[in-house]
Amino acid sequence: DLVIERVADPFTVYGDPDSLAADSSDWDVAFVTRRMDWRAFAARWPGAEAVDFEDEDLAGAGGRIEGGSQVRLVEFWRREAVERSLITLTDGQEMEAEVFEARRPFLEAAGLAPAGPPRTAPGVRVVQRILSGAAVLETVDWPGKFIPLVPVYGEEIRVDGQRRLRGLVRDARDAQRMFNYWRTTSTELVALAPKAPFIGRKGAFDTDQAKWTTANSQTHAFIEYDGPEPPHRQPFAGVPAGALQEALNAADDLKSIMGLHDASLGARSNETSGKAILARQREGDVSTFHYIDNLSRAIRHAGRILIDLIPKVYSAQRMVRILGPDGAPALVEVNGEGTAPGGRIFDLAAGRYDLTVRAGPSFASRREEAASQMIELIRAYPPAAPLIGDLLARNLDWPGAEEVARRLARANGGG
Structure with missing residues (x-):
């Protein structure tokens, strides 16, 4: 099964320094470092030398690292140019010869056959090699054409021809230091002030x-x-107003530098009308839009990797669990000779697919989004409630929603 996993430490990934694509889809090489306990290392690769990369003198000398309980390993990903053998079928679609041979019975049952001899075309293959400090431990031929590592970048700029990546808080570091200084100063003044003496x-x-x-x-x-x-008491003079004011100024500098004002943070500010609040929130959205845009690019590239892998990994007949547009689960047979309800055949190797990513308000699912929009429609046009009441209930995410939807449908003369 295809699974998306996170990289806990992004500093263990070293991408292609020659990459130019915004989503890193053009990576030709990549390194991922990780540490493994030497016992697990010995169990997975019996007889291999547990040599760390940091111990150059021990590389190739044999034996476990003295005083160390872990071994540093490196996943070396490389995309290499190869020649592919393609077959054109009678319906016009092209398919790799290996995929065609693996699925020949199903394709011939569907009336599809080669329309001519195979032809060669340039292609790529991805190879993963697991390395220790002494040897190549394992070589894996990856079925896809992309290195399956998807970075999510922040702000990208070019300085003197070099690529530099920046985060949202990079320019705000000085303001944060000033805020920390003045808050520390005011705390120190209060803590060290003498008790009011008699x-x-x-x-x-x-x-x-x-x-x-x-x-x-x-x-x-x-x-x-x-x-x-x-006796009379000497009153405490209090914290100097200048220290508190400077802390407030530094806090305002933080918001101005990052472009996130009180309205964007959900706090009450000087705005009173709804339009003014939305305008300030849009300012925050615009100032951070490139981060959302880069996240959308990363999600799009991850989907592109999955589309490339799905027909190669899910190539045999099997039942898969899918989620519909409304988030409801279902079991569907793919790559089989049987037909799905409605006379449809799901052949994952047929056709070419693409995807699109839309960045907008956060909803748990399209069902929740549909319910929210239906409620807004009913508020704007109350007579629509009897007409779409069953659809609204079906999209509500609480127990009994389906039964409520059926009752509303029957009440309106439906099935």
């Missing part, structure tokens, strides 16, 4: 010296003094 003439505190000594840390019912005038 001031009196000499000998005024001799009557009950123990209580006067602990007056700032303990509560006493009464404290006596001896003198013509009572």
Whole structure:
């Protein structure tokens, strides 16, 4: 099965330095480093030398690394040019000769046969090699034509011909340092400020010296003094207003540099009308749109990798679990001689496919989005409620929604 997994540490991935594509779909080489316990290493590759890349003197010398319990391994991905053998079928579609031979019985049953002799065409193949510090441990022929690593970039700029990647907070580091400094300063001033002392003439505190000594840390019912005038307390001057103001200025600088103001953060600000709030939120969307755009490119490239792999991995007859546009699961037979409901045959190797990615409001599923839009339609046009009430109930994500939808449909004269 095809599975999408995360890379826990992005700094372990070294992509192709000659890549120019925004989604890195043109990577020809890539390295992924990881560490493995030497016991697991010995169990997976018996007899192989557990030599780390950092120990150049031990490479090829044999034996486990002294004092180390883990071995650093490297996944070396490389895309190489090859010659492919293509076959043109009677319906006009082209298919690799290996795929055709693997699916010949099904294709011939469908009335498809080669329309001529095979022809050669340039192509690529992807090879994964797992390396230790001493040898190539394993070689894997990847079925797809893309290196299956999908980076999500932030801001990309070119400086003196070199590619530099930046994050949202890079330009805000100085403002963050200033904010940290002034908040630390104000905290320090409060923490180191002396307790408000009592001031009196000499000998005024001799009557009950123990209580006067602990007056700032303990509560006493009464404290006596001896003198013509009572002691008075020196008030605390408080934190200088300049330190607090500078911290506020630094916080405003952070928002201005990143383009994320109070409205974008969901906090109450000076805006009062809905249009003004939306305008400020759009400013935040525009300032960070290139990050959303790069995420869309990464999702599109991941989908392109899956489209390339699906007919090669799911090439035999099998049942697969799919999700419909409304998020409802179903089991479908693919690559089989039987037909699906409605007389449809799902041949994953037939045809060519593409995908599109739309970035917008976050919904858990298209069902949730449909329910939200239907509710807005009913608010704008209440007479539509009896007409689409069953459809709205069917798209609501709570137990019993299907039964409610059936009852509404029967109430409106439906099945």
